[in-house]
Amino acid sequence: MKPLMLHSSCDLGPIRCVTAEVKDTDVGCEARFKLEGGVDQIKLPEAAPSIRTDDLWKTTCFEIFWQPIGVAYYREFNLSPSGRWAAYDFDAFREGMRDAPVDAISLSVIQNSSDGVGELELVASIASQLPTPAQIALNAIVEHEDGALQFWALAFGPGKAEFHSEACRQWVLGGE
Template sequence: METHELEAHTAYPPLEVTSVAARIVSRDENWLRLRWRIEGTGKLVVPPFAGKGRADELWRTTCFELFLKPEGGEAYCEFNLSPSERWAAYDFSTQRDGMENRPVPREPECTMRQGSSFAVFDAAIPAAALPQQDCAAGLTCVLEEEGGIKSFWALCHPGDQPDFHDPACFTARLAAPTTA
């Protein structure tokens, strides 16, 4: 699958992070697998292990996100995935409106591995929690570094402030599952 280079929003530059690449690794009948690779992680703040479970406001520190908007409508869903193993999933009826918890029948799986100057965050979202049609996708992340410095990374940033919910950020594609 295609690797996407994310851009840091210019209003919130990173401290030491130099690049973020995100990709949809695979989709099968059980899981959607995603990966983010971060370069320049010497001052990256990684949330401590908290165990699996839903949690709100994960974006307040290092967090990885996927937005999926099925073709032909305004509704979309958002998945927030934390290195702490906490996660959240929401449905929106239109841009930033009508937010509700999205049903997820099985908890996502998240792992983060760190090297000397890079980190890799892998996530798997249960296929049953995903839209079953072709979707526009937004791959994003919030990275916190020492001193509370946050940078906001997305496929693009159309406005003066970061807004991962802007449909212009949904430039990747996720194909509907195929039936055998």
């Protein structure tokens, strides 16, 4: 698991550490995200049917950006602890957004805590055409009880938190 960094504009809240990893599979990819700290002190969406849903990023959510090396096109996955998900294709930076084709997404969440401290882990199995080699971004949005959002990523470009930026895509898969 690789550590994600908290964006400099965000206040440190109950979550003290976020880690993530991704690997390609024969049918797409598998990703794992882990929050550590005061998981009982963040907002989590209620469990819901595993269906495609927009605007998941407005509360606690995990994201994968997948960009084949050498092209402007990229795919975004939003993965909610509720079980809901979204997938979008873009022709270039925030251009040409449309629903991405997905064969299946399976999400599982394990949460445990004691005395207000613990961890939440989301595992995603994604069946979708994902060419390699690719640059990958792994991101987390964490909503505090007061509604404030934290943004976590492998890296950030200068300025505000912008997960669509290529600067966030610091994991390279395939082509080894």
